[in-house]
Each structure stands twice: as C-alpha cells, then as structure tokens.
Amino acid sequence: MQVRFWGVRGSIAVSGGAFAATGGNTTCLEIAHEGHRVILDGGTGLQRMGADCIATDGPQLDATLLFSHVHWDHIQGVPFFGPAFHPGSTLRLGGAPGLADALQEQMRAPMFPVGLDALQAQLSFVDVEVSEPLIVGPFTIHAETMSHPNGVLVYRVEAGGHSVVFATDVEHGEQLDPRLLDFAEGADLLVHDAQYTDDEYDAHRGWGHSTWQQAVDVAHLAGVGQLALCHHDPGRTDAQVAAIEALANQQHRGTFAAREGGRVAL
Template structure:
C-alpha cells in the first residue's frame, strides 16, 4: 500500500510564502494498492494535481476512479470542478459518501451550477456513479476493504479505515474530541493501524476558543495514537494560520507525546 498526500491543509488553501514547505492545498489523499487500484479520499484543491496524474496514467484509455468523500464541507469538495478525469470520455468516476444517492448527486451538482461555475455537473464527459456507504459496513474497492465510521463534526462526517496488502491506514479528518461515544469508536476503529492520519488543526490554546467547530488538537491526536496503538501518526488538516515554522514546532511537541509522529505534507509518500 502506498499513501500519497496531494492536499493537507484545512479550511482554505494557503498559497503563500512560508506555508509551501508543508503545502497549501486542501484535503486530498490517494491510497493505492500493489495491483494499482487507487482510492481517492476527499476532493479539496489537492485533487487538481492528482487528476492530472491520473489522466496521464490513463493515457486516454477507459477507466474508473474511486472517490470517497468524508463530508461535503467546502474545503473537502472545492477542487472537484478542476478534476481532470471528470472531463475525460470513457472515464467513470464513482463517488462514495454517507448519504443517499440522490442527495450525493444534488450536492455535487450544486457547487457547479450557474453562476458559481461555467460547466454544469450534468455536462461532464465522464460517467458518474454514486454509492451510499453506511456506518461500520465495509465495502470493497478492488482488493481494498474500506470501513466507514462516523466522526464528531458539525453536520456529520465520516472517516475511513482501508486495509489491503497486509497493511492498514485510518483517515480521520474533521473530528472533534469530547464525545465519549465517538472517541471510543475512533479508538476502536484505529486500533493497530499501521498509519493514522488525524485531524490536528488546533493547538490546545486555539481549541479553547473554537470549541464546537469540529476539529481537534495535536495533543489529542497523540493521545489517540497512543491509546489505539498505531504504528505511525501523521498530523493532518493543518490550520490556515499555521505556517511551516509553526507546524514544525507543533510536530516537535507532538513527538514528545508519541515518538512516531510526523506532519502530512504535500508530495509525501508513505509505503506500508
């Protein structure tokens, strides 16, 4: 299994000097099995670069793209209109989300309607399909087994545990600690994972002013990694106010709590 990071920022892109070492694009992660099957997690602005890479790989041949959406907040969807496979005849883009099929299509269409975008969703050259996923019910993407699970976030969101090739990764973005049921559920689903990708948007001081906004702290992420006995933790969904220097300091503090901690950065590839 290979995990590639195409977008790691939360809330809004940060294409500014001082932020580009870690990366300024919003959330998009690619998980690829040894047989070449790819699962895309979220469609923030990072999906634009991934789309060009997938289009080059397809070289004009028919194919399928699998895209699992944690939720429909803007920073996890704003790159979708610029995703090259959607404009490629012969491609099928299959969306997985925890709502009914008609609503998935309505939400996708909504962000590409006039006057917000010039190309209607219904005019895309690729075929699009939707799959409703349900809490705790695994689904298959090629050789991958994907288990969705609910997380504590305004209007709801889901994470995913992906297992393939004897390895496992847990994608847990946009969650807030403090709900006993959600916290224990997340610990259980993350237990023993080779890699935990965790929301870590806030410092503890910042969180005190943003309680209820649906995000957690680096401190809680390290506590989760410890309790879940994961192999490696990557801090993700970086706050748009945190530049490279700030994130370096945060990572240093996090390593003191959980030694196998790193920062999710654009372009990072992790082999599991």
Template sequence: MSFKVKFWGVRGSIATPSSRHIGFGGNTSCVEVKAGGHTIIFDAGTGIRNLGHWLLKRNIKRGSLLLSHTHWDHINGFPFFSPAFKADRHFLIHAGHLIDKGGIGSALASQMAQPFFPVPLEKMGANLESVDFRAGDSFSLAPQIRIRTAPLNHPGGATAYRVEFGGKAMCYVTDTEHVPGRPDQNILGLIEGADLVIYDSTYTDAEFPAHVGWGHSTWQEGVRLCRMAGVRTLAIFHHDPDHEDLFMEALEAEARQLWSGALVARENMRINLL
C-alpha cells in the same frame, strides 16, 4: 502488490497560496492511496487538481473517491479534476453523510450549478457513479480491498475510513471534534492496530477551547488516540490556514518529542505501507 499513500493537499478550511506555506503546502484535503492496482482518493479539496493531472499522465482510467463530507474545503477542487472530463474514465464517488439528504450526486451538482459555477456537472464526460451509504457501514472496493467506516463529530456529519489491504491498514479521520477527557469510541474502534492514521489536527490543545463547536480536533488528541489504539504511525493533517511554516516546524518538533510515531503531513509526502 503495493499499498502507497501520497498527500496532495494537507491544509484545512481554505487554501493558502503564499510564500509562508510552501514548506508544508497550501492545498486543501486530498490524499491518494494505491492499493494493488486500485486508485483510491480521499476528499476533493484543491489538491485534487494536481492529482487529476498526474492521473491523466499515468493514463489511470478508474478509481474511487471517498468523501469525508461536503464542506467547501473538501469538494471545491472537484470541478477542476481533469479526468472527470474524459469520456473513457469511470469513478465511484462515495459519501456516508447524505443518504437521507439527497445524496452525494445532488450535492456535487449543486456546487457546480448557477450562480456558483459556470460549468455544470453534466458537462463532465466521465462515468461518475454516486454511491451513498450510512457512516458505520463496511464494503469492498475490490476482492482484496476492505473499507470500514465510522461517523464523526462534525457539523452536518462526516465519515472516517479504514482501508485494509495486504495485511495492512490505513485510516483517514477528518473532520472531527473530540470531547476533552472522553476518547471517541467510534474512532478508537476504527483505528485499532492500524499502520497509519491520518488525523484532523487543526488546532493545538491550547487553541482548542476557543474553537469548541467548530468541528475539529488537535494533534495532541491524535497522539492520545493512536497510543490507546496501538497505531504505528500518526500523520498530523488538516493544518489550520493560520499555521504558517515556522509554526508548523515548531509543532513538528514538539510532536516528535512527545511521540516518535507522529509525523506532520506535507504536500507530496509519500508513505509506503507495502
């Protein structure tokens, strides 16, 4: 029995392959969860490329990809997910925002169609099974793995996830925009008592007013929500591409001073829940 989390991509909006982003990482959103013997992947940003190579090395043949939404930075690594080109692999691909808009399979095929990409989705040899649901639904990935979801405030819609396994719970909550002074009840209900919450912390509170309507939140709001919900650990996530290492180091120090339960997600960081 194990419940482990690894960050393969922690950046928001666009990948940042530069010497000023090495400390925290420049790949966009991708988080791997191992619950028992099941592989769960949150989002398919550029970080999923390295994860795919790792899964091939470990000969992992099955898994579930849970997508928060389908903006570019959360799916543009999918065409480079090497296990998807192997005929003996099987992946369930879940999304909660497209059930009335053509479904997740159609969205992924569109990004790989001409004139956007040279290799069409049908060239992927794996069994890729699309699973569309409505944000707010609950379901199981295995007898002992329960998934709860909630809708998020983001242009075009997005979905937050809670994974419950072995008496522990972790939540993946990105991309979402809060309303100052009005805690999001959907999020509070989902994260209540969780051991780990990965939260959209694109901006600081000082930066937020200039980005209202962009669909993102702040690390300070993440702290406020986690404290209200009795969460054990907050992982500050989805870092703004302009937040270089020196900025992130100062942010990390400020966050730790504000609340000891806060940490800043870095690429290749691992957290063991069981």
C-alpha cells in the same frame, strides 16, 4: 499500499512562501494498491492529483472517490479534476449523505460556468454503510460516524495486510471519542485532524476539529504505527507545523506532519 498526500490544509486553500513546504491545498489523500486507486476527499488537492495522473498515465482514470463530508474544503477540487472530464474514465463516488446534490450545487449557475454534467466520465454513486464494509478491488473499506457539524465519516482502508485510518474533521470535545479509539485500533497509519493546539481549542469549541495533542493521544491509545497530523489550520506556517511535528513526535514516535506530495509506503 502506497499512500500519497495531495492536500493537507484545512478549511481553505492558502498560498505563499510561509506555507509552501507544508502545502496549501485542501484535503485529498490517495491510496493505491495493485493498480487500484481509492481517493479520500476531493479538496483542492484533487486538482493536482488529476494533473499528475494525466501526466503519468494519460487522461483516463478508474478510481473510487469517497468523501468524509461535503464541506467546501473537501469537495472543491471535483470541478477541476482533469480525469473526470474524459469519457473513458470511470469514477465511483460515495460516502457523504447528500453528495450528489452537493456536487451539483457547487457547479450551479451563477456560481460556476458549467454544471456537473460537464464531467464526461462514467460517474456512479456507491452507498457507504457504517454497518457493512465496502469492497473495492483489493480494498476493504470500513466507515464510522464521528462528531462534526453536519456529520462526518471516518474511513479505515485495508489491503495487503495493512491499514490506513483517515479521520479528518473530527471533534472529540473534552474526552477522546471511544468510537475512534476502537476504529483506529492497531492501524499502520492514522491520518488525523490536527487543526488546533490545546491553547487555540477553547475559542473554537463546536467548530468540529481536534487538537494535535488529541491526535497524539488517539494514536497512543489505539496503538497505531505512524501518525500523520493533517487538516492544518490555514494560518499555520511551515515553521509552526515543523515545531508541532517535533513536539508531537516526542510524545508518539512515528508522528509526522502531513505535507503535500508526501508519500507513505505500507
């Protein structure tokens, strides 16, 4: 499996020299295996991914795009996803309850110049059930609910004997959520919300996010291989991200800060 980070920022996209090395686009993760592609979340990073697909393979794309939830920072790339405008593309969308409505709403007049029907690709919506895995090409994809305002799904994507767990926008609260410890058990790569530090968390209780220390604890207790700290706070500078990464890696070897454009081969 080839994993690529196209957006690693939480809440809102940012730009500027202090954020350039980490990247400013919001959440988007690509997982490719044997010519098939699964995309997790359509934050602003999806725009860059689409531009890269077009430059590399042309304007047509066949992919499955699953959403953790429909907060803005996870859907805003969709209206700017180049391959979605090509009639030869096939996109299966799914995951978040109310996804079709949310995608239509964010392109509704007077907030956006064209509607969802401007996307010429063959769009279909797939149901994601917590109780039953979704099979897409070589991928087996499990989903689980976690605590986040308005709800969220975390995903476990398995193919070729490897596994990636994508757990963004999760709030553990005082204790680590046992659902995630079970769900992430033994994963090769865990991509985990790391928006806050322990010190910052008190002022953001109920906002729906984790601390990087909690991400490390989940990785340790679930026995995962690599841990990618993700959904960086929009105010977190490159220097701060690097400092967190160094501390976290001391506590769980194989921990790194997700950076835009970064790749992991499993």
